[in-house]
Amino acid sequence: MITTAQLFKAISDQNRIRILNMLKERILCVCEIRTILGLANSTVSQHLRILKENGFIEESKDGKWVNYSLNIKSSDYRIIELLSLIPTFIKEEEEKIFQTDLRRINKIDRNIICGIS
Amino acid sequence: MITTAQLFKAISDQNRIRILNMLKERILCVCEIRTILGLANSTVSQHLRILKENGFIEESKDGKWVNYSLNIKSSDYRIIELLSLIPTFIKEEEEKIFQTDLRRINKIDRNIICGIS
DNA sequence: ATTACATTTCGGTAAATAACGAAATGGAAA
DNA sequence: TTTCCATTTCGTTATTTACCGAAATGTAAT
Numbered sequence: 211m212i213t214t215a216q217l218f219k220a221i222s223d224q225n226r227i228r229i230l231n232m233l234k235e236r237i238l239c240v241c242e243i244r245t246i247l248g249l250a251n252s253t254v255s256q257h258l259r260i261l262k263e264n265g266f267i268e269e270s271k272d273g274k275w276v277n278y279s280l281n282i283k284s285s286d287y288r289i290i291e292l293l294s295l296i297p298t299f300i301k302e303e304e305e306k307i308f309q310t311d312l313r314r315i316n317k318i319d320r321n322i323i324c325g326i327s
Numbered sequence: 328m329i330t331t332a333q334l335f336k337a338i339s340d341q342n343r344i345r346i347l348n349m350l351k352e353r354i355l356c357v358c359e360i361r362t363i364l365g366l367a368n369s370t371v372s373q374h375l376r377i378l379k380e381n382g383f384i385e386e387s388k389d390g391k392w393v394n395y396s397l398n399i400k401s402s403d404y405r406i407i408e409l410l411s412l413i414p415t416f417i418k419e420e421e422e423k424i425f426q427t428d429l430r431r432i433n434k435i436d437r438n439i440i441c442g443i444s
Numbered sequence: 445a446t447t448a449c450a451t452t453t454c455g456g457t458a459a460a461t462a463a464c465g466a467a468a469t470g471g472a473a474a
Numbered sequence: 475t476t477t478c479c480a481t482t483t484c485g486t487t488a489t490t491t492a493c494c495g496a497a498a499t500g501t502a503a504t
Contacts, residue, residue: 366464
């Protein structure tokens with residue numbers, strides 16, 4: 211059983227919160243997230259592993275792509291609660307970065323972006 | 328403004344979750360918490376500083392004692408939400424440690440305990 | 445089969461965290 | 475004012491974290 215403290219630790223990083231915020235908009239692959247966050251592929255992969263291991267997201271492979279999505283069907287009440295809470299918490303923040311992320315997400319195409327930048 | 332990630336970081340430690348759980352029962356001083364957690368005074372003081380700086384708890388001095396309590400009057404919606412959520416999350420956990428903490432809290436007297444163990 | 449490419453794993457590094465004991469602080473009592 | 479004592483601050487250490495680039499993995503297309 212994942213402890214409550216551990217659950218909070220999994221979402222105690224700004225980049226992981228941004229990832230969850232973006233995944234609320236739509237399913238994303240590693241390279242799309244990498245493009246928005248400006249991090250190395252390997253770093254994004256690590257963040258996704260942490261979110262997955264703690265039950266916040268799911269992965270589904272589609273050929274060479276790995277698609278990540280929010281685990282909105284989780285049987286863990288705490289996950290459901292936190293996933294629904296985070297968007298309202300973000301709104302409470304003054305930061306514009308989360309809205310910028312969403313705008314950028316809807317403008318990128320993984321087929322163009324990946325492997326280039 | 329404290330970011331959402333930062334807020335989660337403040338409660339991403341098992342000992343700080345235990346402190347919040349105990350403070351739900353009643354106001355406590357450093358030495359009482361130290362006794363239950365089995366940590367050094369200075370370590371407990373640090374944990375309390377983090378919880379205070381992030382808005383989860385308040386302190387009020389009473390002579391040589393410093394009393395800590397939950398900041399249930401916070402104007403930050405996120406604090407209110409998290410403080411009410413944590414007890415339900417803990418219940419979801421299998422861990423008995425939180426209930427044991429509460430039982431022990433109600434058996435200790437700061438006047439007897441402090442300075443001895 | 446070979447190449448191409450998205451992703452993960454590995455090895456390493458710099459910074460952050462949690463812990464301690466010792467020294468400093470500040471209020472209460474002697 | 476001197477002493478006592480709860481707490482905080484300081485200095486240090488071991489561990490964890492976030493990050494990167496390079497190498498390994500696995501799938502698709504040539």
